[in-house]
Every structure is written in C-alpha cells, then in structure tokens.
Amino acid sequence: MIETKEEIIESTLNHAKNKTLSTNHIQLVSITEKIDTVNPLHFFEAAKQLQVNRTFWCSTAEDFLMVGVGNTYEIEATDNRFQETDEQWNRIKQEAIIHDPFQQPGTGLVVMGGMSFDPKKERTSLWENFSESAFIVPAYTLTKYKETYYFTINVQISSHDQVSMLAKEINESRHVLLKQSEKMPIKTKIADKYEIAPEKWKETVVEATNQIKTSNLEKIVLSREVQIKLNKKAEITAVLDDLLATQTNSFVFAFEHGEDCFVGATPERLIKIQNEKLLSTCLAGTAPRGQTPEEDEAFANQLYNDEKNRSEHDFVVKMIKQAIRPYSANIEVPNEPIIYPLKNLQHLYTPVTATVRQDVSIFDIIGKLHPTPALGGVPRQASLQFIREHELLDRGWYGAPVGWIDHNNNSEFAVAIRSGLIKGDTASLFAGCGVVKDSDPEAEYEETNIKLVPMLSVLGG
Numbered sequence: 001m002i003e004t005k006e007e008i009i010e011s012t013l014n015h016a017k018n019k020t021l022s023t024n025h026i027q028l029v030s031i032t033e034k035i036d037t038v039n040p041l042h043f044f045e046a047a048k049q050l051q052v053n054r055t056f057w058c059s060t061a062e063d064f065l066m067v068g069v070g071n072t073y074e075i076e077a078t079d080n081r082f083q084e085t086d087e088q089w090n091r092i093k094q095e096a097i098i099h100d101p102f103q104q105p106g107t108g109l110v111v112m113g114g115m116s117f118d119p120k121k122e123r124t125s126l127w128e129n130f131s132e133s134a135f136i137v138p139a140y141t142l143t144k145y146k147e148t149y150y151f152t153i154n155v156q157i158s159s160h161d162q163v164s165m166l167a168k169e170i171n172e173s174r175h176v177l178l179k180q181s182e183k184m185p186i187k188t189k190i191a192d193k194y195e196i197a198p199e200k201w202k203e204t205v206v207e208a209t210n211q212i213k214t215s216n217l218e219k220i221v222l223s224r225e226v227q228i229k230l231n232k233k234a235e236i237t238a239v240l241d242d243l244l245a246t247q248t249n250s251f252v253f254a255f256e257h258g259e260d261c262f263v264g265a266t267p268e269r270l271i272k273i274q275n276e277k278l279l280s281t282c283l284a285g286t287a288p289r290g291q292t293p294e295e296d297e298a299f300a301n302q303l304y305n306d307e308k309n310r311s312e313h314d315f316v317v318k319m320i321k322q323a324i325r326p327y328s329a330n331i332e333v334p335n336e337p338i339i340y341p342l343k344n345l346q347h348l349y350t351p352v353t354a355t356v357r358q359d360v361s362i363f364d365i366i367g368k369l370h371p372t373p374a375l376g377g378v379p380r381q382a383s384l385q386f387i388r389e390h391e392l393l394d395r396g397w398y399g400a401p402v403g404w405i406d407h408n409n410n411s412e413f414a415v416a417i418r419s420g421l422i423k424g425d426t427a428s429l430f431a432g433c434g435v436v437k438d439s440d441p442e443a444e445y446e447e448t449n450i451k452l453v454p455m456l457s458v459l460g461g
Helices: 005-023 040-050 081-095 163-178 198-213 236-246 293-304 307-327 362-369 380-390 441-458
Strands: 027-035 054-059 064-069 073-076 097-099 110-115 133-137 140-145 148-157 190-195 219-230 251-257 260-266 269-274 277-288 328-332 338-341 345-356 401-406 411-415 419-423 426-435
Touching (some): 005 027, 005 097, 005 148, 005 163, 027 081, 040 054, 040 140, 040 163, 040 236, 054 236, 064 110, 081 110, 081 133, 081 362, 140 163, 198 219, 198 426, 198 441, 219 380, 219 441, 236 251, 251 411, 260 441, 269 362, 277 293, 277 307, 277 441, 293 338, 293 345, 307 328, 307 345, 307 362, 345 441, 362 401, 362 411, 426 441
Parallel strands (some): 027 097
Antiparallel strands (some): 027 148, 054 251, 073 133, 110 133, 110 401, 140 148, 190 219, 219 426, 269 277, 269 411, 328 345, 338 345, 401 411, 419 426
C-alpha cells in the first residue's frame, strides 16, 4: 500500500507527539515530498498570504534553488557566533525527526541565514531588524535540484497539540503556496538617489593609501552607501525576477526580516560542500564589460594583465589555501586565473577544490575564510581595525557570509556583495573596492559606481 502525503504527515506527526509524551520536550519534525514543477517566484509571492518572512536562494549557474517560508526555529548567536551556531544546529539535527526519502542537497531539514560583516563595528538603526548572526529553519521549503522539485514541511509539535488540526493547517498552507498564479507584482522606478558623503569617502581612500605606505598594511577594502527613494513600496518578487534574468553566474538571495529585506546577486562563492567535496572560489579584480566584442576583449586583457588586480587576486587565493588546509586534503588550485564574465562586470576567477574531513564543520571553515582579503584587506586584523575607525558605512550583512546547510552537511555560502537593504519604498545599496598603496580615489570611486549598476537597474534605475 502506498501512503498518501496526508497519511505520511499525520503518521509522522503522531510519532513525534508520542515522543513528546516521554521526553516532555517540543519535537521538531521535517517531512519532504517530491512535487510537480512549480514557478519558484509564484511560490515566493504566494507566501505573502501567510504573512511570514520569506527567504530565497538560487545558484543560477547550477540551476539550484531554495525558497523558505516562515520560521519554525531560529538560531541566533552573538559571542563566538561560528561555534555557537554550529552547536545549536547540531543539536537541532540530532533531536529532529526527519522524513526525507530523497536525500538530495537542500532537501529535508535545512537552515538558511547569514551574519554581520563585523560584530565589533558599532551598529546603527539601519540594520535593526538583522541580528549579528541569524539562521532559520523555514516552516516550508521549496527546493529545486537537477530539474526536480521538493516540498518540505518543518513543524514543532508538543504533547498538547492536536495532530488532526496541525495537519489541516499544514495542508491549507501547502495549498496556498503551491497554487500557481500568473500575476506578478509591478516593478518599481527610482524617484531619487543620494550618495552618502562621496567626497569624504575619497578622502578616506587617500588616508588608507597613506596608512598602507607607512605600515605593514598591504590592502584595505573600503565600502560606501547609496540611498535611493522608489516611486512605491518595493516588491521583492519583482526584484528577484529581474536579478534572475540579468545576473547569470551569480547567487541570487533575499532574506526578509520583519519589514526589511536584504537582497542581491553576488558572483562570489565563499564555500560549497557537497558529498565531502569542497569548492571555494577567488573572485577578485574587476573590469567593466565592453559595448562590442572587441572592446569587451580589450577590457578583459587589461584586467588580466593589470598588476594591481592580479596582486589583489593573489592575496585571496593564498588566503583560501591557508584557511582550508587544516580541514581538508587534496587541495587543487590552477596556476593562473581566468576571466569570469557577468552582465555588467567581469572578474578574475580561480577555483580552489579539496576533500573536506568528515569531522569538520562548515562554520569552522567559514570562521577562517571570513572576511576574505577581497572584503576586508591584508593583513586581516589591521585592515578591519582601519575599516571600523574610518568607514562611514554600517555594513551589517553586506560583505558577510550568507547561505544554507542541510541535515546531510551539504552547504553553500556566498559573500553578500552586489546587494541592498530594502525598507519599504527606500533602499540602501552598497559597493566597495580594494585600496592599495597606489590607488587613485577617482578610479576607485568609479569602480564602486560600476558595482552599483546591477542593483540600481533592477530597482528601476
């Protein structure tokens, strides 16, 4: 006899409830089923009807996607956030009842989230809805892996809950989320744009170059903020739709926290682990795309042969190798980078692969990798101290690790650049660049302008 999805839900919930009677603890239950093809953006938009936070993750190059709806369990950490998050996640996995017959990356029990760039930086009200580190187990997760779609229910049950009522609520929410609609929200237009102290930012670039010339500092990454006013409240589904269409070879993400949403399309993977195979990538060194194939190739050649960009790139490659060495074996790194093209930009790119040890946590490695020289500087602590003291921006989650982990230890994290924090009909957009001893403030300023283009364009600029 083949059980229906309703029977599987009820029998699993009954099993969990029986367990609560003996332990007297609330039980987390995760149930995954395979479903027909759905439009992930329609799923994301439908979640508004449930009036809960939404989370979105897509690796466009690999056609892998997850949409999280609601929040069944949240992991927040402040002190020693990498270790604390790892310990809480391991406890959740061990105690949960997981029904996942498919065992594919991103199915079953999954946690999605991110953290701030620098917990020692003074916080402002800009990021008031985002904790220093926050990872959630969604109530419902849509996963697309290798053209197959999966739907996961995550629910907590106590000894006092009525299984039939809980199952009914789940099925009603499932119906709302999987009912496909052709209607998509209307996109915004930019009504006004304001740069935060651009001349002061250029002065900080000069100060950084002077500091580099007179100390052991080699590189400092400085970021800046542009605020925009929209003609109406931003529709996150429409923003994601445009990012997916225009930002190929990127990780498109959105994390809603209350009325705010951190959204972007970053080309920079921090780390991926799948079946104990580790992949980290160095993406440092930037040039624009050309209007013609000839101009495009000229920009690429100039980038490839530019001493400053090659030096920045090499900083990151060396750091990645050093960071992963204690946790892995069979490390492989190409001798030369290649050009990695995006819609508006092109970068120097080097992949780093290895075999990760079974006893290693993804958070062990993230703690060593973050921040990379592409977002912090060289050496790390000295450059971070300069950023804390001189950068006008509260980076919040900008430039920090965001991503997901499943109960089989598959995971992927990216560096949250090319991004913005949307608050209703306003948005703060962020961009940065690496400052070295010979940096020119005007050239660095223009580089940040280029990096702002993807988010400006999808918001109606």
